[in-house]
Amino acid sequence: MKYYKFGSTKNPTVFLIHGTGSHWQLSFGNVIKELTDEYHIICVAMDGHDESDPTEMISISDETHKLEGYIQKEYNGKIYGIYGSSIGGSIVGKLLERENICIDYAITGSTDFDQMAKFPAMIFCKLIIPMAYKFAKTGKISKPFAPFVKFKKIDRYLNELHDKIYNKITYETLYTEFYTDLITPIALDIIPRKTQIYCIYGTEENERKLVKRYQQHFPNSQIIGIVGLNHEELLFKEPTEWAHMIKTLLKHEDYEYYGGTKKIQKS
Template identity: 35%
Template structure:
């Protein structure tokens, strides 16, 4: 695991955690510069998902420990904020539940927090991997019907769909061929089977959630199931649309959460 750091170390630090199978530069590259106005920006690149390392993704809990160790070593165990995009929100939940570090603000970006047993997860992997991995590695699906569907999305889809497709590539448009199938499957499966406690209430700090209303009402119930006092910021958008397509509003929302008003 690597962490890329940007800006003034004297400013409060925010740690950015990518989503499922996302390359850190594609996931957060467009918001790093504007965030530097008020934050020291630190972006995690998970084991198995960094183009400068020869590693494999281990498990959610092992990677959580590495994130904790980074915060302890580089920030004295106390950081202003941790933002988790999608799957990254699961890490935020685990950090809050374990309380091995202190984060003033843990922010989940529209995370689904899906969980399942071992059998169902194994079945989902068998279905998802043949579809997902070739696209990540080669930039195209093996199945002709999926290729046609993707072509139609890229030609007629909104900026939202195109932006999410591009998160599965480098900013230069290259495929993520450095990511192994083992890392993708481990990340996908480990996120599903790693339990997240209910009614998490950190002794220090707050939990905030960017709630995309178009994901559905069931996620509101899920957020209140896992967190005792979450602060929901509601947007009539799709999953992580605020981050992907509205960077100025996303940065402003993060600043309003993390910078106390005088």
């Protein structure tokens, strides 16, 4: 795991964790400048997701422990904010569950918190990862999924999504990332004493499932749906607006997306 730092250390520290099969620069390269006027930004590069680090990922739990240890050592166990994109939000969730560090503001972006037993998770990954790996390497969709991407909106979204995928990722790391995320449980009713939690999603995702999960795991969180957008689409399609959202939430202020927002308070 590597850490890339930007901005003045005199500003509040905010960590950014990239998503599944992505890369810190592909995920956050367009928003760093927007944030460093107010925050000290640290982009986390997970194992197996950085060309300067040949380490393969061991597990999502291992990534969580490494990040937790780093924050304890370098920041005395206390940071102002953290954002986890997609699977990065799983790490945020585990940090909140463990409560070994203090976080003022924690934000997850389109994290699904899916969980499976080991055997069905293995079967699922054996089926899905070859297709996901092909998409990461070539941007092409395997035949079983082809009928679902004939709609222009979905096709365009996938093309934009592929631009954020780290195409040097190995099959082993991609498999490990998916599999260990699925089999790593996260507790229900996580209510850290001093953390404001925001769960962000796009209303074009499986909205009903996501909202239910967020309410189960983080009953005191504020859940914000970005109307008309898909999985992390605000981040990679509208980086300036995404940065505005993050700044607004980190000030504990109300965020309104120009296309509409759906806000769900405490469950």
